[in-house]
Amino acid sequence: MIGKLVGGLVAIYILLNAARNQYLNEIAVIYREDARLGQLGLTNKPMVEINGKRVHGRFLHITDLHPDPYYVVGSSPSEQCHSGSKSDEVKAGKYGDAILGCDSPMLLMNKTIEWISDNLADKIDFIVWTGDNIRHDNDQFKISNLVLDEEEDEQVEVEDNNSNYFASFGEYQIKKNFETQGGVPNNKVGYMESLRRDLYAKVKGKKKSGAHLERYSIAHVGSSIVPTFNPGFRIWEYNISDVSKFNQPFSWDSFFMKIDHLIENLEVDDDFEISKKKKKHKKKKPDKTFPPQFPKHNKLGPAYTPQFLSPEKYVQYYLDLESVNKGDKHFEYEIEYKSNEDPFYLPDLTVSLWLQLARNLGKPTKSKFKDDKELKKLESIWKYFLKFSFVSSDYENKNYG
Ligand SMILES: *[C@@H]1O[C@H](CO)[C@@H](O)[C@H](O)[C@H]1NC(C)=O
Numbered sequence: 001m002i003g004k005l006v007g008g009l010v011a012i013y014i015l016l017n018a019a020r021n022q023y024l025n026e027i028a029v030i031y032r033e034d035a036r037l038g039q040l041g042l043t044n045k046p047m048v049e050i051n052g053k054r055v056h057g058r059f060l061h062i063t064d065l066h067p068d069p070y071y072v073v074g075s076s077p078s079e080q081c082h083s084g085s086k087s088d089e090v091k092a093g094k095y096g097d098a099i100l101g102c103d104s105p106m107l108l109m110n111k112t113i114e115w116i117s118d119n120l121a122d123k124i125d126f127i128v129w130t131g132d133n134i135r136h137d138n139d140q141f142k143i144s145n146l147v148l149d150e151e152e153d154e155q156v157e158v159e160d161n162n163s164n165y166f167a168s169f170g171e172y173q174i175k176k177n178f179e180t181q182g183g184v185p186n187n188k189v190g191y192m193e194s195l196r197r198d199l200y201a202k203v204k205g206k207k208k209s210g211a212h213l214e215r216y217s218i219a220h221v222g223s224s225i226v227p228t229f230n231p232g233f234r235i236w237e238y239n240i241s242d243v244s245k246f247n248q249p250f251s252w253d254s255f256f257m258k259i260d261h262l263i264e265n266l267e268v269d270d271d272f273e274i275s276k277k278k279k280k281h282k283k284k285k286p287d288k289t290f291p292p293q294f295p296k297h298n299k300l301g302p303a304y305t306p307q308f309l310s311p312e313k314y315v316q317y318y319l320d321l322e323s324v325n326k327g328d329k330h331f332e333y334e335i336e337y338k339s340n341e342d343p344f345y346l347p348d349l350t351v352s353l354w355l356q357l358a359r360n361l362g363k364p365t366k367s368k369f370k371d372d373k374e375l376k377k378l379e380s381i382w383k384y385f386l387k388f389s390f391v392s393s394d395y396e397n398k399n400y401g
Pocket residue numbers: 106107110
């Protein structure tokens with residue numbers, strides 16, 4: 001969790017880094033017709049060129065590859081796709097299979113990276129790569145190959161000359177005692193229904209949560225490459241209108257020092273809890289909320305009001321594994337949906353609009369509808385929301401609960 005949170009923060013700093021050499025520099029706004037952008041569902045908006053480096057206003061978020069070098073095509077998913085009898089009805093597919101619980105074949109990872117490189121690399125500013133780049137170890141298969149020390153699990157940065165930045169933060173750490181996760185997802189429809197009732201239907205209004213609903217923040221659960229459902233990733237588009245005005249110097253060292261400091265303080269807080277039980281009389285607990293609390297008189301940031309860096313839109317891509325395995329489709333990531341079009345029609349991605357969507361998703365669970373048409377429309381949006389939650393794998397109709 002911390003790994004992913006830090007990953008998100010890093011994304012923002014990477015962007016600022018991309019724009020840091022502003023003063024005394026050459027700035028140009030470039031508009032170039034690119035038919036491929038339209039095919040990819042991306043907005044054909046002007047780029048800003050700073051000292052020859054182009055800022056597109058887009059980044060890729062990719063996560064949880066979980067490649068498994070021991071994956072065997074045709075083996076049994078009940079044996080983690082490592083082995084298995086020929087008599088098994090279900091056999092591990094060439095590119096992996098949605099929902100069956102195995103990790104990614106190396107081929108899926110390779111072809112995914114190749115597709116991104118061929119189709120997206122020159123259209124984005126950077127990649128946010130939030131880790132989980134090693135396999136699960138559900139059957140503790142060939143454990144000795146898996147022992148990584150902590151060093152290896154730290155961030156990797158690659159910089160190329162087109163200002164594409166890559167950051168990987170491994171959350172999934174393998175140490176002496178192996179953790180296992182992954183596997184066949186169960187009861188996820190039930191879980192989504194409970195969110196609908198308990199979270200979406202109960203979103204507070206402006207009176208309780210501020211004019212821009214700034215007492216809320218949004219966490220996005222992105223689709224993984226490992227085919228828990230179908231493989232998928234997202235391209236985010238963000239506002240670069242004022243990128244040329246940004247001119248703070250930037251240092252990775254000081255960035256990581258600040259993050260380390262904040263995380264250390266978190267741990268100090270745990271110790272504090274323990275010592276509190278021993279001693280009854282304690283000073284008022286210092287506020288160590290992470291990230292630190294929002295200063296009262298600051299202006300709201302890009303998550304809440306449209307401005308430089310505000311997220312404007314995303315395009316969700318997915319791989320239709322079943323068709324690709326059968327040979328009915330080429331290995332090609334397709335647009336699953338766009339945030340600004342059917343069925344969600346979000347004009348931008350500020351928090352208050354997300355919460356409006358959440359309310360609409362939850363509304364049928366708590367309100368009586370006089371207008372049958374409205375109810376039908378909201379139920380249809382919920383159906384799409386479920387379908388996309390499971391990356392168009394049809395999980396919601398397959399009786400997994
Ligand atoms: C994946 O790519 C790596 C690096 O290019 C290569 O060594 C490996 O053979 C590839 N594996 C598959 C299954 O494509």
